[in-house]
Amino acid sequence: xxxxxxxxxxxxxxxxxxxxxxxxxxxxxxxxxxxxxxxxxxxxxxxxxxxxxxxxxxxxxxxxxxxxxxxxxxxxxxxxxxxxxxxxxxxxxxxxxxxxxxxxxxxxxxxxxxxxxxxxx
Numbered sequence: 066x067x068x069x070x071x072x073x074x075x076x077x078x079x080x081x082x083x084x085x086x087x088x089x090x091x092x093x094x095x096x097x098x099x100x101x102x103x104x105x106x107x108x109x110x111x112x113x114x115x116x117x118x119x120x121x122x123x124x125x126x127x128x129x130x131x132x133x134x135x136x137x138x139x140x141x142x143x144x145x146x147x148x149x150x151x152x153x154x155x156x157x158x159x160x161x162x163x164x165x166x167x168x169x170x171x172x173x174x175x176x177x178x179x180x181x182x183x184x185x186x
Contacts, residue, residue, distance in 0.1 A: 069102050069142055070158040070177060075186070077145040078155045079112055090140075094148060098137065106139035113140045147186060149179040156181040 071077060075097045083089025090112050099108040115138045121131030146155035157180040165174045177186040 069100060069105065071097060071100065071107055071142055071145065071147060073097050073100055076148040077109060078148050079144060080146045080155055081144045101139060105142045107142050107145060108137055108139050109145065110137065113138045149181050150186065151182040151184050158186065
């Protein structure tokens with residue numbers, strides 16, 4: 066299992082795949098909805114949308130309508146990059162450690178930093 070430096074709520078950009086003019090998602094930006102570290106995948110808002118065919122049936126809240134739904138599917142974490150908060154372009158992430166005092170104890174905090182601008186993410 067690889068390290069995942071992308072967290073829920075991050076703004077990411079798709080860096081690989083089919084171009085937008087050919088119906089793909091490369092270059093699109095979106096917010097991370099969910100992270101799946103066991104499969105190294107992330108669910109991004111508005112990216113990798115697929116059609117899901119559902120059958121009408123019973124659910125706990127009552128009747129469920131059938132039809133074709135468009136939902137987001139997970140995308141591999143290597144295909145997205147975090148967007149730098151300053152330049153609004155994709156960037157790599159570095160970890161900086163700092164000593165933080167909490168009362169009597171001193172803890173080590175891990176802070177994510179954008180490689181391009183050096184700003185905290």
